[in-house]
Each structure stands twice: as structure tokens, then as C-alpha cells.
Amino acid sequence: MEKKRRKFTQCPNCGYTFEEVNNYCPNCGQENHDLNVPVKHLVEEFLEGTLHYDAKFWLTLKYLLFKPGLLTEKFNIGQRASYVPPFRLYVFISLVFFFLLAISPNTMEVNLNDKDRLEQLDPEEREALAELDSVRARLAAQEMDASIGALVEKARGENVDTKLLREKMIHNTSFLMFLLMPLFGYLLYLFYRKLRRNYVEHLMFSIHVHxxxxxxxxIYLALKFFLPQSAAIFLLVPLITAVYSYLAMMRVYKQSYLQTLLKFIPVSLLYMFCLAIALLGNVVVSLLLS
Structure with a gap:
């Protein structure tokens, strides 16, 4: 899409007199575009420049959400002009995601510093909180090994800056996800190597799934503002993502239900193992540096 310009008649930087065709000053190189406009226009231009915030964006979003694998398929066959480029789409969505993650209701501080607050609660509230902690402990035991659990327990007894800890974990997670995304593509490349497809095609698939x-x-983070106890909703996120990924693999790689399933299961398990190791490592490093 061609950029809509509000052109000057004279370059404000060096005074060169523009011709109608000049998008940049031939003398100093400054762009011939007036930015002295209301903020609304600047936001619209930013979205237009980064995402082509128009029918192209909405069509991309529609296919991404409701047509698993279709964007990847169209990219692979060369139909790309009508959709937001995958890397640009990932950057925009991930920025919004980690911003929402940073401002979402924080339960970490309650978990790490709840001992002092217990004394201020009445007996019924203490009993309810104790039951909730019991459930959390059972879930944590399934997801964390003994050494990590001991480290967290140690942190509870110390003056941990939970705000700093949260910020570090979110920052590190954004970096980890960026590294894990090409890993997922490489796993697909290995399991579908007989199809002799380039790695880039698998990487595009990984970008769209992420x-x-x-x-x-x-959506889950948005619901947390209204439904603080939304653990059941959280469990739907990986479940829906798994179903979506399976359907996308069927569309992109053109194999049967069974063939796709026999690849989907090991690819998913390997990726989840790597993800778990990375996230646990993130917890350890963030705790040690807080």
C-alpha cells in the first residue's frame, strides 16, 4: 500500500523547494511528510505502516483465527501480497501480548509474601486460603522438580522484590519465546523432511501458530480482569492451541488424520519439554537475580 503523504512545498530542514514528485528532499534527504498533526493521525499511520491497518490486516486476522494453516499455505504458494507479512505480524502481536502480560493482575506477590497477611485474616478466610494453597502446591508438584520447589520456598522466606522478579520473568519469557519459535519450526522440518520442503516454510507455520x-x-489475560479465579479458562488455552495446531498441520502438509497425529504427538511433546525447561530456567535465573 502506498503511503499517504501530507507534503510540504518547501523542505523545513534545508529550505529546498519541492516538486510534486519529491517524497524526500533531494538536497538533505529528509522525508517530505508533515507530522505536525493530531495524535490520532500518527497512531493510524503507525498501524498502517507496520501492519497495513486496513482490509489486509483484518483478512489476515480472520484467516489466522478461523482458518488453521491457511496463511501458511498461502505464503508457501506465493500468495503473500494480500496479507500481513508473518514476521511483522508476530512482532506486533507479541508486543501487545507481553504488554498485557505486564499489566495483568499480579498473583506472584500474593504467593511470595502472603505469610504476613495471614495474620490479618479471619479464621474462615485463612481456611479458604489454606485450601487454595494446597491446590496450588499439588499443581506445582506436578510441574516442578524438588530443587526448583526448594528454591521457591527459599525465596518466600527472603525479601524478594516481586515487582522486579515479575519484570525479569516477562522480559526473559519474551526472549525465550522468540528463540523457541524457530525451534518448533526445526522440529517440523525434521519430522517432515521426506517432503523436501525448505525450513522457511516450517518457520512460517511456527510463526502463525505462535x-x-x-x-x-x-483473551485469557483480558478475562482475568473480570474473572480473577480463571484457572479453568487457562486450561482451555493449551487445549485449543493443540487442536488448532493439529488442524493447521493437516492443511499445510496434506497428510491423513493418522499420519498427522503420529507427527503431531512427538513434535508437541518435544516442544513442550523444551518449553518447560526454558520456563523453569527462567524462574531460577529470575529468582537468583532478584
Missing amino acids: CFFFILFM
Whole structure:
């Protein structure tokens, strides 16, 4: 899409007199575009420049959410002009995702510093909180090994800056997800190597799946503002993502239900294992540096 310009008649930087065709000053190189406009126009231009915030964006979003694998398929066959480029889409969605994650209701501080607050609660509230902690402990035991659990327990007894800890974890997670995305593409490359497809095609698939996951998780984060106890909703996020990924693999790789399932299961397990190791490592490093 061609950029809509509000052109000067004279360059404000060097005074060169523009001709109608000049998008940049031939003398100093400054862009011939007036930015002295209301903020609304600047926001619209930013979205237009980064995402082509028009029918192209909405069509991309529609296919991403409701047509698993279609964007990847169209990219692979060369039909790309009508859709937001995958990397640009990922950058925009991930920025919004981690912003929402940063401002979402924080339960970490309650978990790490709830001992002093227990004394201020009445007996019924203490009993309810104790039951909730019991449930959390059972879930944590399934997801964390003994050493990590001991580290967290140690942190509870110390003056941990929970705000700093949260910020570090979110920052590190954004970096980890960026690294894990090409890993997922490489796993697909290995399991579908007989199809002799380039790695880039698998990487595009990975980008689109991660974008879908981020959007789904953003919906969950939005619901947390209204439904603080939304653990059941949280469990739907990986479940829906798994179904979406399976259907997308069927569309992109053109194999049967069974063939796709036999690849989907090991790819998913390997990726989840790598993801778990990365996130647990993030917790450890963030705790040690807080």
C-alpha cells in the first residue's frame, strides 16, 4: 500500500523547494511528510505502516483465527501480497501480548509474601486460603522438580522484590519465546523432511501458530480482569492451541488424520519439554537475580 503523504512545498530542514514528485528532499534527504498533526493521525499511520491497518490486516486476522494453516499455505504458494507479512505480524502481536502480560493482575506477590497477611485474616478466610494453597502446591508438584520447589520456598522466606522478579520473568519469557519459535519450526522440518520442503516454510507455520497462541492468551489475560479465579479458562488455552495446531498441520502438509497425529504427538511433546525447561530456567535465573 502506498503511503499517504501530507507534503510540504518547501523542505523545513534545508529550505529546498519541492516538486510534486519529491517524497524526500533531494538536497538533505529528509522525508517530505508533515507530522505536525493530531495524535490520532500518527497512531493510524503507525498501524498502517507496520501492519497495513486496513482490509489486509483484518483478512489476515480472520484467516489466522478461523482458518488453521491457511496463511501458511498461502505464503508457501506465493500468495503473500494480500496479507500481513508473518514476521511483522508476530512482532506486533507479541508486543501487545507481553504488554498485557505486564499489566495483568499480579498473583506472584500474593504467593511470595502472603505469610504476613495471614495474620490479618479471619479464621474462615485463612481456611479458604489454606485450601487454595494446597491446590496450588499439588499443581506445582506436578510441574516442578524438588530443587526448583526448594528454591521457591527459599525465596518466600527472603525479601524478594516481586515487582522486579515479575519484570525479569516477562522480559526473559519474551526472549525465550522468540528463540523457541524457530525451534518448533526445526522440529517440523525434521519430522517432515521426506517432503523436501525448505525450513522457511516450517518457520512460517511456527510463526502463525505462535501468533494464534498469543492472541488466545491475550483473551485469557483480558478475562482475568473480570474473572480473577480463571484457572479453568487457562486450561482451555493449551487445549485449543493443540487442536488448532493439529488442524493447521493437516492443511499445510496434506497428510491423513493418522499420519498427522503420529507427527503431531512427538513434535508437541518435544516442544513442550523444551518449553518447560526454558520456563523453569527462567524462574531460577529470575529468582537468583532478584
